[in-house]
Amino acid sequence: MRHQQNVIGTSKWELDTPCLVIAGDILKKNIQTMQAHVTACAKQIRPHAKTHKCSHIAQMQMEAGCTGICVAKVAEAEGLVEKGLQGVLITSPVVTDYKIERLMKCLSRDRELMVVVDNAGNAGKLNAAAEKHGLKLNVLVDLDPGMGRTGVPFSEGLALGKLIDNLPSLRLGGVQCYAGHVQHISSFAERSRASLDWMKQAAEVVGQFRASDLPCKIFTGAGTGTFEIDCRIPELTDLQVGSYTMMDAEYINIGSSQDPSRFTQFPPALTLLTTVISVNRPNFVTVDAGLKALYHHGGTPYVLNPSGSGLQYEWFGDEQGRIITSNSSPKLSLGKVLELVVSHCDPTVNLFDVLYVVRNEIVTDIWPIDLRGKCQ
């Protein structure tokens, strides 16, 4: 891992680019804002580390009062458990023998570790592995909110719950229902209708569990896009929010309860710095951040700084981007550094090794993106 070692105390504008910068005060405020809202709703946060891929931020979230931490993959769970984090939930099924063995190693260090299940055969394999290791594995029934990515249909949730409850080395914790496909619906009203529709059906499964005396302490779901909406579901216990920490153009451009066209509650803490490297055209300049520095997904990055300048980022290949200028734009000379809000934070963070932490434009710390590349 290569990064600039001697930059603490210097201006962020002197950082080598392209690089990711995180505004420490905004990050902290975003974590507090979400925690305050969710606590006021008498619910908890189980934040998703797939967004920031950074055990340091996960630790900050836990210290702010979160009930546990979500990851998408076993390799991410390993990374957090190695750093001493406890209460990890793996939000995708773990199906191969090799991964189940690694899951058991994590479980031996984090007895509260949980995994979702959406298949009876998989439940049997997990039970056998836990039994072999003399461990109890906490599992949630994964419910499919209509998109089919993972999870069982709502109508099959109870049966899978009963099956799991009968397996001696599994401990049924409840259900997961994560409606990823509704998080970015632009209209807040439409997003509310769609999310509540799915989450109410999941809540009915929770009711079936209780009526059948099945354990169901946990009903986990929701994302940053539905953090206010899903809190209206009484049965929901915790929210798997992730992007609220860093934010990105994709989220900022959807409506919210505060503004029909902007998501305003969480300002962007994550930005990317990029440098002008070619200035031979009248209407644009070329910068050093392309597809390999800004993941091409979720819309287009936008120029945060210089602000109000009318400058626009456009994709321009793997290695470079271009900044469209106008007559009213400031002059962009060779070497000028610009600050962008990324289009989609999760996969963009996954392109870098470190986050440069800044306060008042001064670099105060460097945090490793230690879960970077852990897609297994």
Next chain:
Amino acid sequence: MRHQQNVIGTSKWELDTPCLVIAGDILKKNIQTMQAHVTACAKQIRPHAKTHKCSHIAQMQMEAGCTGICVAKVAEAEGLVEKGLQGVLITSPVVTDYKIERLMKCLSRDRELMVVVDNAGNAGKLNAAAEKHGLKLNVLVDLDPGMGRTGVPFSEGLALGKLIDNLPSLRLGGVQCYAGHVQHISSFAERSRASLDWMKQAAEVVGQFRASDLPCKIFTGAGTGTFEIDCRIPELTDLQVGSYTMMDAEYINIGSSQDPSRFTQFPPALTLLTTVISVNRPNFVTVDAGLKALYHHGGTPYVLNPSGSGLQYEWFGDEQGRIITSNSSPKLSLGKVLELVVSHCDPTVNLFDVLYVVRNEIVTDIWPIDLRGKCQ
């Protein structure tokens, strides 16, 4: 960097997924095929390491007879120079003081190192830095083939060449003209017309250099998509081909001199293995490779194995993909491993730490993707 250490000698189908696999024999053959073609045209190869990001493959290319090696960024040059590779060309302008200092460090270890220049002020800065370090820096005039990403207009090439030739610590090597925007034009005939049009204009600048007694040993350009086309330009000295080593769906789906709808000369050496993790829907299954394992660019990955199965990959979020099945498809059970050709090799390779090398489906080696993430 985490990877499976104990997999040498095992079947590739037992690798933990998602992971990148490289067929060693196909890679070797692709390197030989390109070398043979270019040598027969009395030209040379200066392959682009931005594709594979792997110093081991760069070394193989050099051993096969390449004349040097291209990189897009200073951080990549550092990685190759550290491994002892010589003759590195940085194909984008290097403009900031910090990067120019690092360039000088590379130059002190690789006296043949070259960089492109598209700005008179930048030439002056490079000259001053080289003078300060008591070094001579080889530079090429970067010519813009109409896309404006980097380079000066053809009409300004000679003037910049003369300016550079007068700077005592710069050594003018010739010109670069890389037409990135024509490489993927689907029709071979149209691509030929477009590329020859730009490259002939660059060749005229070479003629102007010679008529003015300016040094011009090098006219470098071309990519995998134009490797046959650009060899017809007499003035061209070397080809900056990259993707031919690994290949991807984006290139395979363009026409070639052999087939109007397929690029057939270089079979895919790079593939991605992915595992079925959810099977609750009748018409598709979910696999463990999403946007963070397959870069979302250049079209869609396709299923290579099982072959002829009619299975189709579709994007399905950051962490997962889905495989569309049909009545005639083989049954895809939980844990089944599929092999895909990636959509765009360059940014996908940049998502992983290692390449698993296989021969006859057995893992024979693990190569670090040691330039991964070096976008600075």
